Amino acid sequence: MSAQASTTQASLHLKPGKERSLLRRHPWIYANAIERVRGQPASGQTVRVLSAEGRFLAHAAYSPASSIRARAWGFEESAEINAQWMHARIHEAVARRSGLQERSSAIRLVFGEADRLPGLVVDRYGDQLVVQFLAAGVEFWREALVQALVEATGCSAVYERSDAAARQREGLPSREGALRGEVPPPVQVIEDGVRYQVDVVGGHKTGFYIDQRDNRREVARHAAGRRVLNCFCYTGGFSLAARKGGAVEVVSIDSSADALALAAAHEPLNDLAEPSVWMQANVFDALKAFQAEGRQFDLIVLDPPKFAPSVQHLDRASRAYKDINMRALRLLAPQGLLFTFSCSGAVSVDLFQKIVAGAVFDAGVDAQLLHRLSAGSDHPMAMTHPEGEYLKGLMLRRM
Ligand code: SAH
Numbered sequence: 001m002s003a004q005a006s007t008t009q010a011s012l013h014l015k016p017g018k019e020r021s022l023l024r025r026h027p028w029i030y031a032n033a034i035e036r037v038r039g040q041p042a043s044g045q046t047v048r049v050l051s052a053e054g055r056f057l058a059h060a061a062y063s064p065a066s067s068i069r070a071r072a073w074g075f076e077e078s079a080e081i082n083a084q085w086m087h088a089r090i091h092e093a094v095a096r097r098s099g100l101q102e103r104s105s106a107i108r109l110v111f112g113e114a115d116r117l118p119g120l121v122v123d124r125y126g127d128q129l130v131v132q133f134l135a136a137g138v139e140f141w142r143e144a145l146v147q148a149l150v151e152a153t154g155c156s157a158v159y160e161r162s163d164a165a166a167r168q169r170e171g172l173p174s175r176e177g178a179l180r181g182e183v184p185p186p187v188q189v190i191e192d193g194v195r196y197q198v199d200v201v202g203g204h205k206t207g208f209y210i211d212q213r214d215n216r217r218e219v220a221r222h223a224a225g226r227r228v229l230n231c232f233c234y235t236g237g238f239s240l241a242a243r244k245g246g247a248v249e250v251v252s253i254d255s256s257a258d259a260l261a262l263a264a265a266h267e268p269l270n271d272l273a274e275p276s277v278w279m280q281a282n283v284f285d286a287l288k289a290f291q292a293e294g295r296q297f298d299l300i301v302l303d304p305p306k307f308a309p310s311v312q313h314l315d316r317a318s319r320a321y322k323d324i325n326m327r328a329l330r331l332l333a334p335q336g337l338l339f340t341f342s343c344s345g346a347v348s349v350d351l352f353q354k355i356v357a358g359a360v361f362d363a364g365v366d367a368q369l370l371h372r373l374s375a376g377s378d379h380p381m382a383m384t385h386p387e388g389e390y391l392k393g394l395m396l397r398r399m
Helices: 003-008 083-096 136-140 142-153 165-169 210-222 237-244 257-264 283-293 311-331 349-363
Strands: 011-014 028-030 034-038 046-050 056-062 068-074 106-111 120-125 128-133 157-162 175-180 187-191 194-198 227-231 249-254 277-280 297-302 332-342 367-374 392-398
Touching: 011 056, 046 068, 056 136, 083 106, 083 142, 106 142, 106 210, 120 142, 128 142, 128 175, 136 142, 142 157, 142 175, 194 237, 210 237, 210 297, 210 332, 210 367, 227 237, 227 283, 227 311, 237 249, 237 297, 249 257, 257 277, 283 311, 297 311, 311 332, 311 349, 332 367, 349 367, 349 392
Parallel strands: 011 046, 128 157, 227 249, 227 297, 249 277, 297 332
Antiparallel strands: 011 034, 028 068, 046 056, 056 068, 106 120, 120 128, 157 175, 187 194, 332 392, 367 392
């Protein structure tokens, strides 16, 4: 940054004492920490962030509509935030994931703050990239970022799924469509030897729960000879993994007929001649009905949608998590395994464990915690940004 540019560039001046989190390299600057804005930065433009005493703290992307008013790109004053900078971050992020390619053709290539690109999510399904621009800063640099992604991956097809609620909070309209290439038909991916079809246009998130890769493998490793129940199965990720792992029976439940149809279509793709059971039902009701029927399972997966979209929903969400966990535990045969998850960022690892402990008690059973589970290594969390952690899970054994 030349001296002249730095004097003409817009800047955010923080209130006294509000520099603390930035000094610890936390990347978010809340609106209420800002004393004044000098200059007239446009949405997504880079601003210098200064303490009340005028000390340089960070280069950040300005987001005028959001309560997170700016997101830091970096904390080195000498850095120049430009297209080359974006290229470098993309190439680094892609290179960091190269080791995963052997296991899967579905990989998260960029995960926001953890990759120093706040608000950018990029998933790769075979040769198809799917991008989400979820903050003003990455929206501002969208062309440079897409160009860098194409170069770093060799993929020529890029589809945008910037439809998340996060964009609304940034004052950005929702955007979907092909940025490079055509609107893609469902893409086939292979993960740990299992074939999945991914609907990147109409599916949840960018089409598939890539974050559960390692946990699907754990389920597969423990499935042999077991009767498996997969609740909230969506397109059947855990169900297919369990069948490939040798489960003797797999029952999968989801409320969405569309998701179940995609799930069932995975069986012939994987040479599974005998169909498994795909049940369209409300999991809460189905678990009750199974108990009344005296059904038992040896391995149960509970991977519900985000019950707590924010801290305001914590009480209700906690009750819902506890209820399904209690009911699932009652259906587990002795020595049976429970893989239970929460993808609510508002529910901490500690809180989730407490909720599940309460469910064990209420179910009137004893259980051991065997492993703590999390998202795969392509969904890392920056140590300075604990808000980036969202997916947590526990593997329990009923005694
Ligand atoms: N476990 C899945 C992802 C789950 S997404 C995977 O690994 O791919 C959450 C799913 O729960 C969605 O498919 C949604 O249709 C379903 N769902 C939400 N509420 C439900 C309910 N009360 N009963 C059954 N399914 C529900």
